[in-house]
Amino acid sequence: MTMVNERSEAGLYELATPDPADFDELAAAIHRAYGGFPDPPEVEAMNREIFEFDRAVVVRHGGRVCATATVYSLEMTVPGGPRPVAGVGYVSVMPDHRRRGLMRRMLRHQLETLHETGAEPVAALNSTEAGIYGRFGYGMASQVARLTIPRGARALLPDRPRDPALRVRATEPALITGLVAPCYDANVAGRPGMLRRDETWTRRALMDPPGARGGAAPLQALVAEDGAGTRGYALYTVLSHWEDSSPRNIVVVKEIYAVDDAAYAELWAVLLDLDLTATVTAEPRPVDDPVLAMLADFRRAVPTVRDQLHVRLVDVDRALASRAYARDVDLVLEVEDPLCPWNRGRWRLSGGPDGAECRATDGPADLAVSVRALGSAYLGGVSLRQLASAGAVTERRAGALGAAAAAFRHDPAPYCPTIF
Ligand SMILES: CC(C)(COP(=O)(O)OP(=O)(O)OC[C@H]1O[C@@H](n2cnc3c(N)ncnc32)[C@H](O)[C@@H]1OP(=O)(O)O)[C@@H](O)C(=O)NCCC(=O)NCCS
Numbered sequence: 001m002t003m004v005n006e007r008s009e010a011g012l013y014e015l016a017t018p019d020p021a022d023f024d025e026l027a028a029a030i031h032r033a034y035g036g037f038p039d040p041p042e043v044e045a046m047n048r049e050i051f052e053f054d055r056a057v058v059v060r061h062g063g064r065v066c067a068t069a070t071v072y073s074l075e076m077t078v079p080g081g082p083r084p085v086a087g088v089g090y091v092s093v094m095p096d097h098r099r100r101g102l103m104r105r106m107l108r109h110q111l112e113t114l115h116e117t118g119a120e121p122v123a124a125l126n127s128t129e130a131g132i133y134g135r136f137g138y139g140m141a142s143q144v145a146r147l148t149i150p151r152g153a154r155a156l157l158p159d160r161p162r163d164p165a166l167r168v169r170a171t172e173p174a175l176i177t178g179l180v181a182p183c184y185d186a187n188v189a190g191r192p193g194m195l196r197r198d199e200t201w202t203r204r205a206l207m208d209p210p211g212a213r214g215g216a217a218p219l220q221a222l223v224a225e226d227g228a229g230t231r232g233y234a235l236y237t238v239l240s241h242w243e244d245s246s247p248r249n250i251v252v253v254k255e256i257y258a259v260d261d262a263a264y265a266e267l268w269a270v271l272l273d274l275d276l277t278a279t280v281t282a283e284p285r286p287v288d289d290p291v292l293a294m295l296a297d298f299r300r301a302v303p304t305v306r307d308q309l310h311v312r313l314v315d316v317d318r319a320l321a322s323r324a325y326a327r328d329v330d331l332v333l334e335v336e337d338p339l340c341p342w343n344r345g346r347w348r349l350s351g352g353p354d355g356a357e358c359r360a361t362d363g364p365a366d367l368a369v370s371v372r373a374l375g376s377a378y379l380g381g382v383s384l385r386q387l388a389s390a391g392a393v394t395e396r397r398a399g400a401l402g403a404a405a406a407a408f409r410h411d412p413a414p415y416c417p418t419i420f
Helices: 022-035 041-050 102-117 176-186 201-205 261-272 291-292 315-321 369-376 386-388 400-408
Strands: 013-016 057-061 064-076 081-093 122-127 143-150 167-171 220-227 231-239 249-258 277-288 304-305 309-313 329-336 345-352 355-361 367-370 394-396
Touching: 013 102, 022 041, 022 057, 022 064, 022 081, 022 345, 041 057, 041 201, 041 220, 057 102, 057 386, 064 102, 064 122, 102 122, 143 291, 176 201, 176 231, 176 249, 220 261, 249 261, 261 291, 309 315, 309 369, 315 329, 315 345, 315 355, 315 400, 329 386, 329 400, 367 369, 367 400, 369 386, 386 394, 386 400, 394 400
Parallel strands: 081 122, 249 277, 329 367
Antiparallel strands: 013 057, 057 064, 064 081, 122 309, 143 277, 143 304, 167 220, 220 231, 231 249, 329 345, 345 355, 367 394
């Protein structure tokens, strides 16, 4: 084990990087922190496989692990294309060590390390509770929808995209592993928040351990294809449900990706009309999922929206320079960042659809903005104008807010289907 920090003022807590021999102990600590539910062995093995020991920290007390946090080396699409992003995960503090500043210490250490090593300029995480990370400069940057769509042969509008050459075939997930990546990959570059999946992360997405099914049937697959090959796939399971002696099963859509709109619509059409079922649920879905525009009755889909990715600019200049903007922009931002002093001050952002640069400046500020608001706006899913109305952005030059809000937005909306 490599010591990476001195003991705390209390002399009790040691921050360290773990090594592979520590994994079982830190996994047990995480399970305890999350309520005591152990992962099925297959999931635990995958957690270990993707764990990056040299990027993790643990806190030990009396030699025992009592807090954990790690970073995954992700490639996430941002406006402008795929970029390296530090995916923060496994943040946990054991119940008997909480509210003593251990999470704060680990997250500050992560940000300082990313800054000092010139690693990823942006960090992102999925949060168990949406209220935790704002104080560390993370802003809610994307949302997801949960859909609950009543089954029906006419659930989709008749004028949805169609192609008579398309056929949908039912099969086993294990038989389509080679087809999944091309369909998924075709959806990555254009949508902020999507992650590149290598062979390991693809395998992770297709995992279906019996111990994690929660009573549902084994995972099933649909493939949309024509004479030339595969154009899309869906992974789903079915929850058994009967009412008044009648089958009212629930279809649970896990993944659905296609290379074109007709294949996407055809997969949904099949999912929405499976015998013995009454409802189709899908979560997480993008808030602008095309299927919402194909539904004959939007309201019956009961879309429910919640927060998803929370994004933190590690280095404001490198982060803002590594994305593109919907319109040309030339602005001086005065940034407030209580946790990362290197970000404080005025930054001139000049750029547009082909890229940008961002440098420290003495010039007068056009907008005053918290680092948290910049994190929220970074993927293009949250409007700077909305954030200004909430007090997180202040316009210092008339017209600057509208110009910045238009430049930062992105269509389609950000969406990250991968929990990390
Ligand atoms: C969430 C958790 C990691 C916090 O750890 P901790 O060491 O107790 O946190 P800290 O003492 O460093 O608290 C830092 C700040 O976060 C706040 N905070 C801590 N947990 C919070 C929560 N669940 N919701 C809102 N705020 C929280 C603290 O009040 C403190 O606020 P302050 O800076 O304004 O005083 C810990 O409670 C835990 O492991 N929970 C279960 C697992 C989990 O939800 N992990 C998060 C995964 S995304």
